[in-house]
Amino acid sequence: MAVTDGLAIKIVNIVVFAALLGSNIYSVAGPEDIYRSGRETWVTPSYYANYVWSLIHLLLLFLMFYQFTERGKQMFVDTVQWRFALLAVLNQAFVWLWYKHWYITAFILSLLVSATVSQIYYTIESSESRGQETIADELLVHTPFSLWHGWSLVLVVLSGFEAFGRSVHSHGGHTGAWTKVFVFFAFLFLESTAAAYAFSSREGDPAGAAVIAFYLFAVFMHQTGSGIHHDKFVKWTALVFFILSLFAILKSVYGTFRKGGSLLHDEERAPLIQGSSD
DSSP, X not given: OTTTTTHHHHHHHHHHHHHHHHHXXXXXXSSSXXXXXXXXXXXXXXXXXXXXXXXXXXXXXXXXXXXXXXXXXXXXXXXXXXXXXXXXXXHHHHHHHHHXXXXXXXXXXXXXXXXXXXXXXHHHHTOTTTTSOOHHHIIIIIHHHHHHHHHHHHHHHHHHHHHHSOBTTGGGGOOOHHHHHHHHHHHHHHHHHHHHHHTOSTTOOHHHHHHHHHHHHHHHHXXXXXXXXXXXXXXXXXXXXXXXXXXXXXXXXXXXXXXXXXXXXXXXXXXXXXXXXX
């Protein structure tokens, strides 16, 4: 039966999900809000960018039920296996290190989180059932890991600047030339990844691209807000790359509904971050 098959993995998935959800809730509702108390750099977004976690957790909650169906077991349990448990543990470790303001170690963990979720993401993408998914498969299996994958790349950038970059309060709140260079290439990397998501093989992946576009917009809005040092270069660079990312998403969504756009079904247009194909 689908309920009892792979029961050990299913139970572990529920346990690590509950722990992951609890750690993230504590990070926000605890005595020290991690997302407001961290080191502020020139790539720090507005606070609401972190609401991506809420959407990911909501979809994962439904996935914990869906895995007990026959189709859910096939698409999630049999495909991902123990990787979800590993990802949840690494993500909790990253959140804890970030909470402690151990930024260099947190940056290293962010790389491990990104690598692990990338493996899950591409395992699901290359599944034999890919192309035959139901709406539930797309919404509850593909989408949460697509969002998580995009957000993990954002976290690599954020934690990298926190570990090695300058605070917005250093040097009188002014950005140096090298800071601007690194900000530009960080945004370029994210926008290129968003475009790669949107124009990937098959129908594209607007969900992963949307996370990155949302982050770039949140950085732009943060630079227009009050209470922080502002930099016009950071502000308008974030806006330009957001617009480019948004354009790629709209093209991807249009191609998905159009069903037949050759750009979206060209196998040579694999995501840039995927590396070589088989």
